[in-house]
Amino acid sequence: MKLLVVGGSAAGMSAVLQYHRLKPSDRITVICDEGSFYARCRIPEVLGGDVAAGEISYPAAMPADGRLEVIRGRAESIDPVNHSVLLQDGSLLYYDKLLVTAGSSPVKLGVRGEELKGVFTLRSLGDALSTAEAARSARSAVVCGGGLVGLKGALAMKKWVSDVTVLVGSPGLLSRQLDETGSAMLERELKRIGIKVVFNTLVERFLPSGDGGTLAGVLDKNGGEMEAGVAIVGKGVRPNIDLVSKAGGAAGAGIKVSNRLQTSLPDVYAAGDCIEVTDLLTGRPTPSGLWPLAVEQGRYAAYNMAGALRPYPRPITRMNSAQFGDLPIISAGLRDGEEVYDRLTGRGKAYRRLVFTGGRLVGTILLGDVEKAGIYTGLMRSRRPVKAALRQRLLEGSVCAHDIGLMI
């Protein structure tokens, strides 16, 4: 048996490690167009100069027993009939089973000047290094987008640039994760750090400097102009479906897979950011888009490719944690539902917001105090009805695992 894996990041590497454990004598080839395996979520640290590029490698220990081969290259197309993959350099690789973990790519704004030197997206280690390079000599920086990646980029650039402005299209920060109160708390923290935030503003175009090829400023849709030596566009990501869809495989927003992570092409599996999954809470297909899900899916794909039947359970696709300055944030599930409760405690320092639908917890926002967040997400996964007394404890933050049915 020969396993071919396209992409060597969260999904690809977890699949390789698990598959190798299950089938130690099978040959595994990984094709990846990036030169190193690293923790993608840590590239803001590289951008900010906190760590060197070599310090975020992941996973450090790969099985080195001759069964595993890594090829640096780009997979161009799949021939599902002949079970082969064509690489950019013209070489052809045959597989018995193929796993596609092509990840996702940043969405462009689609405005004039986006191709200027100094305008970046933040997705790869290479992006982080070139953005850092530009930021080092810039006097002002602009981030387009108030999402997680944009804000992480803004905080990182603040290490180099004193004047950092975030332009947010919506009226709130982290609009997928937070409500009004949460956004206001985060805005206060960003202000304290010295980052400016402008809401309800979209970029009209990026303005070139005298030489014509380098970024000098940003013009917003309201006609406002601001100076910018470096800019990050953070408008979310789109699953990389091309490899599979061009070969005739089914895809929506992401590659469609069965609950065994199998695409509609024979012997072709897919996992991670490139696929869509059915969200546990909404029941709707959604791009997977999260690191833990990519790791989990890689492992499930490995089991299924190795012949063990392991149906992948529906995940919660909105679930994120981060810390900006001194403010830790965890947001999981839906923002709206039938009943919403919120509470500020600890002299306004800790905020909890809970959303219930059909008597079940479907959404959680924790700011300032994120302790025991896993109990909330565990409760969301279990789909247990939540009675009034427990709701109270959840709001106060006094809940413990025993309250959600743990007896060991």
Add this chain to the structure above:
Amino acid sequence: MTRELLINYERCLGCRSCELACATAHSLAKSLFGAVLGGEAPLKRIFVSQSGSRKVPLNCRHCQDAPCIDACITGAMHRNSDGIVTNQGGEAPCTGCWMCVMVCPYGVIRAETGKREAVKCDRNCTDHTGVPACVKACPTGALAFTTVDSHSGKKRKEFLERALK
């Protein structure tokens, strides 16, 4: 056979001796007095909560398919050669992203937001016989460190499956 930490809720009086012993064993000074004098704020990794009429002491279960390991975006959280799940001494540092805090259904990983580091039971507290400090400190036998019968192991797996799937 490996030993595991078992909890007998009926016996817990909520005296918090385990919390104190845990925090002390993890302090640099290794004594409560010394830690306080040295300006350390010792961090406990076992938590006694009130649930209904019960006192519930709880710490890391070192799960088999540990969700915190999957969720770790740096690769810090790992299972060491003793089977202990820990974010210390691995291939990568913990950067305090709180992904593990977000997915642990037992709620026993602490977010040290000031230090930007997740703090959890690492069994780095055992005496020469291998018994953890919390168990040694428990005066009522609510905490026991013994070989596990398959029954309680199964019950625990069932809970995790319910909570995680």
